[in-house]
Amino acid sequence: MNFELTPEQRDIQKAAREFATAEFDKDLAIEHELNHSFPEELWRKASKLGFAGIHFPEEYGGQGYGLLEKVLVVEEFCRQDSGIGMALSLVELGSEIILVHGNEEQKKKYLIPVATGEAISAAAFTEPEHGSDITFLSTVATKDKDGYQINGTKIFITNGCIASFTVVLCQTDLEAKPSYRGQSTLIVEKGQEGFDATELENKMGMRMNSTAELSFVNVKVPAENLVGDENRGFYNMMDFVNESRPEIGALALGIAQGAFDRALNYAKQRKQFGQRIADFQVIQHKLADMATKIEASRLLLYKAARNFDKGKIDPKISSMAKWFSARSAVEVTEEAVQILGGHGYMLENEVERFYRDARVTEIVEGTREIQKNNIARLLIGKIS
Amino acid sequence: MDIIVCVKKVPDTREAELIITKDGKDIEKGELVCDINEWDRYAVEEAIRLKEELGGSVTAVAVTPDEDEDLLRKCLAMGADRAIMVKDESFRGSDAHVIATALHHIIKDLPFDLVFTGVQAEDDGYAQVGGILAGFLKVPHATLVTQIEVLERKVQVHRELEEALMEVVELDMPAVCTIQTGINEPRYVSIMGIRKAAKKEMKTLNTSDLGLTEEELGDSASKVKIKGLSLPPSGKGAEILKGSTGEIATKVASILKSKGVLA
Ligand SMILES: Cc1cc2nc3c(=O)[nH]c(=O)nc-3n(C[C@H](O)[C@H](O)[C@H](O)COP(=O)(O)OP(=O)(O)OC[C@H]3O[C@@H](n4cnc5c(N)ncnc54)[C@H](O)[C@@H]3O)c2cc1C
Numbered sequence: 079m080n081f082e083l084t085p086e087q088r089d090i091q092k093a094a095r096e097f098a099t100a101e102f103d104k105d106l107a108i109e110h111e112l113n114h115s116f117p118e119e120l121w122r123k124a125s126k127l128g129f130a131g132i133h134f135p136e137e138y139g140g141q142g143y144g145l146l147e148k149v150l151v152v153e154e155f156c157r158q159d160s161g162i163g164m165a166l167s168l169v170e171l172g173s174e175i176i177l178v179h180g181n182e183e184q185k186k187k188y189l190i191p192v193a194t195g196e197a198i199s200a201a202a203f204t205e206p207e208h209g210s211d212i213t214f215l216s217t218v219a220t221k222d223k224d225g226y227q228i229n230g231t232k233i234f235i236t237n238g239c240i241a242s243f244t245v246v247l248c249q250t251d252l253e254a255k256p257s258y259r260g261q262s263t264l265i266v267e268k269g270q271e272g273f274d275a276t277e278l279e280n281k282m283g284m285r286m287n288s289t290a291e292l293s294f295v296n297v298k299v300p301a302e303n304l305v306g307d308e309n310r311g312f313y314n315m316m317d318f319v320n321e322s323r324p325e326i327g328a329l330a331l332g333i334a335q336g337a338f339d340r341a342l343n344y345a346k347q348r349k350q351f352g353q354r355i356a357d358f359q360v361i362q363h364k365l366a367d368m369a370t371k372i373e374a375s376r377l378l379l380y381k382a383a384r385n386f387d388k389g390k391i392d393p394k395i396s397s398m399a400k401w402f403s404a405r406s407a408v409e410v411t412e413e414a415v416q417i418l419g420g421h422g423y424m425l426e427n428e429v430e431r432f433y434r435d436a437r438v439t440e441i442v443e444g445t446r447e448i449q450k451n452n453i454a455r456l457l458i459g460k461i462s
Numbered sequence: 463m464d465i466i467v468c469v470k471k472v473p474d475t476r477e478a479e480l481i482i483t484k485d486g487k488d489i490e491k492g493e494l495v496c497d498i499n500e501w502d503r504y505a506v507e508e509a510i511r512l513k514e515e516l517g518g519s520v521t522a523v524a525v526t527p528d529e530d531e532d533l534l535r536k537c538l539a540m541g542a543d544r545a546i547m548v549k550d551e552s553f554r555g556s557d558a559h560v561i562a563t564a565l566h567h568i569i570k571d572l573p574f575d576l577v578f579t580g581v582q583a584e585d586d587g588y589a590q591v592g593g594i595l596a597g598f599l600k601v602p603h604a605t606l607v608t609q610i611e612v613l614e615r616k617v618q619v620h621r622e623l624e625e626a627l628m629e630v631v632e633l634d635m636p637a638v639c640t641i642q643t644g645i646n647e648p649r650y651v652s653i654m655g656i657r658k659a660a661k662k663e664m665k666t667l668n669t670s671d672l673g674l675t676e677e678e679l680g681d682s683a684s685k686v687k688i689k690g691l692s693l694p695p696s697g698k699g700a701e702i703l704k705g706s707t708g709e710i711a712t713k714v715a716s717i718l719k720s721k722g723v724l725a
Contacts, residue, residue, distance in 0.1 A: 086660055089535055092497075093651040100650070128653030141653045 081377075087147060090132075094151040097127060098158035104428065107159045110286045111431060113196030114279065116240055117162050117286060122257050124166050124313060125195020129155075131170065134177060138185050139193030144387035145321060149328040149379060156332025157339070158430075160435035165327055171236055174321050175263055179306030179314045188265065200241035202232040202292055203315060209251040212247065213312070214257040218265055219248035225301040226250070226264060228272075228294040229415040236442075237291020238275045243267045246294075247311050253308065259389055261311035265303040272297040283434030320391050322443050323400040324382045330407035330439040331375050337407075337414035337432040338368050345420050355417070364413050371406035379403055394456040401449035404439035411436045463518035465509040467542065467578045468565055468595070470524065471533040472585040486690045487555070490652045498533055501580025503548065505641035507648040508610060509578055510541040516612060521572065525564040527554040531664065538659035539651045545662070550669045552680035558590035560683050565591070566598035576617065577638045581606055592640035603638035604631055608645045616695040682683040 083091065110117050124130060133148040134140025141147075156163030173192050176184050191197035197221050203212050217230025228248055235244065244266050254260025256277055266273055270296040281289060342365060345356035355361050382399035385392050411433035415422035422429050440446045473494035481490040498506070509520045510572075522537035522545045524530055534545035548564055562640060569577060577599070582589035589605075596603030609620035613632075621629040622642055669679060703710045718724040 085532065085535065086656060088655065089532065089539060089651070089656045089659075092532075092536075093539070093656060095655065097650050126652075127650055128657075132653050141657055143653070143657075 083150075087150060090143070091150045091154060092149050093127075094129065094154035095158070097124065097129070098155050098163070101158040102162045102349060103156075104138045104159075107162055107428075107431075109426060110165075111161055111425070116287045116288060117165055120162060121166055121198075122168060122195050125169075125193075129166070130195055131189070131193025134170075134173075134189055134193045138177070139190035142270075143169070144382040144383070145324060146380060146387055149324055149383045152325060152328035153332040153335065153376075156329050157336040160336060160432040161284070161286040163332055163336075164284055164435060167325070167329060168287060169193040169198045170240075171199060171322070172318075173199045175201065175245045175314050175318045176265070176305055176319075178317055179263070183302070184265070184305065187371040191242065197242035198237050198240050200235055200237040200244040201318070202233060202235045202238075202244050202246045204234050206231060206233050212258075212315075214419065215247060215249040215261060217246065217248045218252065219250050219262060219299070221250065224298065225303065226262075226299045228264065228266065228297040228299060230294050232292040232294075234278070235275075235290050235292050235407055236284075237288050238292055239277050239288040241268065241275075241288075245305060246292075247315055248314070250311070251309055258312035260309050261306050261315075262303075263311040263314045264299050264306040265305060266294070266297060266299060268331070270297055270299070282437055284438050319443055320393055320396050321386060323396045324379055324386065324447075326439050326443045327375070327400045327403035329378045330436060331372065331379055332405040333408040333432050333436045333439070334368075334372050334375065334403070337411040337429050337436075338365075338372060340427075340429055340432075341368070341414040341417040344421075364417060366408045368413055371410055375399070375403035375406045394453050395447040397444070400443065401440070401446045404436075404444060404456060407436040407439055408433075463512055463516040463576070464521070464572075464574045465512060465518065465524055465576045465578060466521045466569055466572060466574045467502070467509045467537070468523050468525075468591065469503050469506065469533060469537060470499045470580075471496045471526065471528070471530050471582050472583055473501045475584075480693060482693065487688045489691065498536055499580050499583045499585075501582060501584075501641060501643055503648045504541065504643050504645050505578040505580050506537050506540055508641055508647045509576075510649075511646060512576075512610065512612065513543075513669050514541070521546065521574075523565060523568055524548070525553060525561050525568075527551050531666075534664055535656075535659050537666070538662045539655035540649060541655065543662065545664045546667065546674060547664070548667045548669065550679070552669070555681050555684065555688065556679070557684035557686040558588045559594055560679060561610060562591050562594035562598060563678050563683075564669070564672065564674060565595050565672055568667070569595075569599065572637045574721070575635045577601075577636070579638070579640050581640045581642050589640070592638055596638035599636070599638065600634040601638060603640070605631055605640045606642050607639045610639065610645075651698045670676050 129151050130143045130145050131140035132151055132441040133145055136142045152167040155166055170192050173189055176188050192199050205216055208215055219226040219228045245262055246264050246266050248264055251258055251260030274293045275290040278289045278291060345361050346354060348355045378399040382395045385395060414429040415433050418427055419427055421427050473491050473496050478494055493629045513520050520542040522534055522542040524534055525548045534547055538545055546568055579592040604619050604621055606621045608622045611618045615635055616632055617635055617637060618632050623629055645685055703713050
C-alpha cells in the first residue's frame, strides 16, 4: 500500500497551486460570476502551461500524464476558486471519448486544438425526457449515403455555446433490442447548418461555464464523424464516465478544500464572547468533521484515478469516489457558510459561491442515487 | 554563456503564526510551506532568459541541510539544464561565509561566465553570500542588479539605489551578480517543464566530495553566530477606524497627512 505521490506528481500539484494562487484573482472571479462569463484569458494561459491536455498523449498535443495528474490539477484549481476552477477544468469534456474510441485522424484533428488551448469540447447525452436513463434517446441520427442526419434536442450541455465541437450520443437504430445497443457517438462541429446552441441563463452555480440547450434540425454529419463503431455509442459513454467521474469528484474535492481553508482561517480569527470561535468545541467538531470528509474523499479519488491509470478500472470505486466526494463537498461547503455566519452568506466572502458550485457535482455524470445504484448492482449482482 | 545560479529554499512566513524553537535560535518550520527564495526565483529566470537569447547553459546549485531536490527540480522545470545539490546536516545554522565556502568549492571547477545569487534571502536577510563568493572566486561583482546586458567579455548592469536612483556599471566577465526582484517576470512552472526536468541531470554531492574539512563547516566554522530570535512585542495604540468605506478613507488620508507621510 503506497499513499505517497511521486516527486513529479508533487511538482505538478505545486505548479498548479502556484499558477492558481497567482492568477485566480478574487475580484476577477466575482466579475465573471456576476457576468456569467467564461474566464477565457486564464484558459489560454493555463493551456499554454500544459494544464489543459495534461492527460492526453504527447502525439495529440498533451503532456502524456494520467488521470491522477489531471485530478491533482483540478483539485488545486478548484481549491483556489470554485468557479474559475470548474471553468478551466472542464474544457476538454467529451474529448476523452475521442481519445479512447476515435481514429487517428479524429484524434489529430480534434484533440490537438483542445490540448493547446485553441478549442473547447463538449459531450451531449442528456435530453429533456432522458436524464438518468439514457438507454433510449429521442435524438435520432438517420443514416444516408454521405453519413448521418441528426434531429433532436439535448439539454444542460456544459460548454454548449463555446465548444468548437460536441460529441453527441444519438439513437442510430430505433429497432435495436435492448435499445442502448442502437446508439452511436457523433462529432458535431460548431456552426454546422441546423445546429443551434442556446444558453440556459440562470442557474444556481457553475456560472462561469456555459450550460446550453442544443437543437439539431436535419444536421448533416459526414460518416467520418462517427466515433468508434456504429451502435456502440452507449458503451463509449460508459467508458467515458469511468474517466470523467473521478474528474467531477476532483472538482468537488477542490471546492471542499477551498471552503475548508477559508472556514479554518476565519475560525481562528473571529472573536465572539471574548474568545476565538475556533475555541468553541462545537466549531472544533465541525472543522474535524470537514477535514475528515475531505481526506476520505481524497483517498477514494486518488485510488479511483490510479486504478484507471493502471488499466484496472473498477467502476464501483469510481462511483464511490464520485458520490462521496460530491456529498462531502456539499456538506463541507454548507458548514463553511455556517462558520462564517452572516459574512459567509455574502458573495464577497466566497464560501456561499463554493456552496452553490459544489451542488452540481452531485447531479452531473450520474446523480448520487445513480452512483449508489451502480455500486449496489456491482455488489449484489443484477437487480431485477 | 554559461551561468550558475545559487538557490535556496525558505519557509513562507507571510501569514503564518511564528513559533520560536526551544533553543531560541530558529523558528518552528514543521507546518510552514517552503519554496524557492523570492530573489532566487528572479535570478533563475534571468539566467534562463540570457541562455535562451545567447545560448549556453544554466546550472542551478544549492547548499543545504535538507532534502531540497524539489527546489532544484523547480529550477530544472523552469529551464535550467542541470542541477547540483550539496546536502549536509552541518549546514544547519551556517553563516554566509560557510555557505559561500561550499558554493566556491562547487563552482571553482565549473566553467562559467556569470554567477547569480539573489540579493538576499527571505529568511535570514544576510545579503552576503554573493559578495563573499565573488571574493573567493576572485571575480568582480555587482549587487542589487535590475538589468543585465551582455557585451563582448563584459556585462553592463543596472544597479538599483535608494530613491530609485539607477547606477550603470560595467564588469569584466566572469562576474557575480546579486539579482534584485523585479528584474523580470519569472515564468510559471509548466507541465512541459516538469516533464523535461525528469530527464535532466541532478547531481547530489556530500561535503567530502567537495573536499570540505570539518573546520570549514557548520557552527564551529561560522563567524557569525545566532544568539537568539524574538518576536516583536505586540504594540499598543492601534486605532480601529469605523464608518463607511468613504469615511474610513478620509480618516486614513488625514492621519497620513498629520504624520507627514502625505504632503
Ligand atoms: C450544470 C449542469 C451541467 C450539465 N452538463 C451536462 C453535459 O455536459 N452533458 C450532458 O449530457 N449532461 C449534462 N448535465 C445533465 C446531467 O447529467 C443530468 O441532469 C443528470 O444526469 C440527471 O438527469 P435529470 O436532470 O434528467 O434528472 P432525472 O434523471 O430526471 O432524475 C431526477 C431525480 O430522480 C432520481 N432518479 C432517477 N432515476 C433513479 C433511479 N433509478 N433510482 C433512484 N433515483 C433515481 C435522480 O437521482 C434525481 O434525484 C448537466 C446538468 C447540469 C445541472
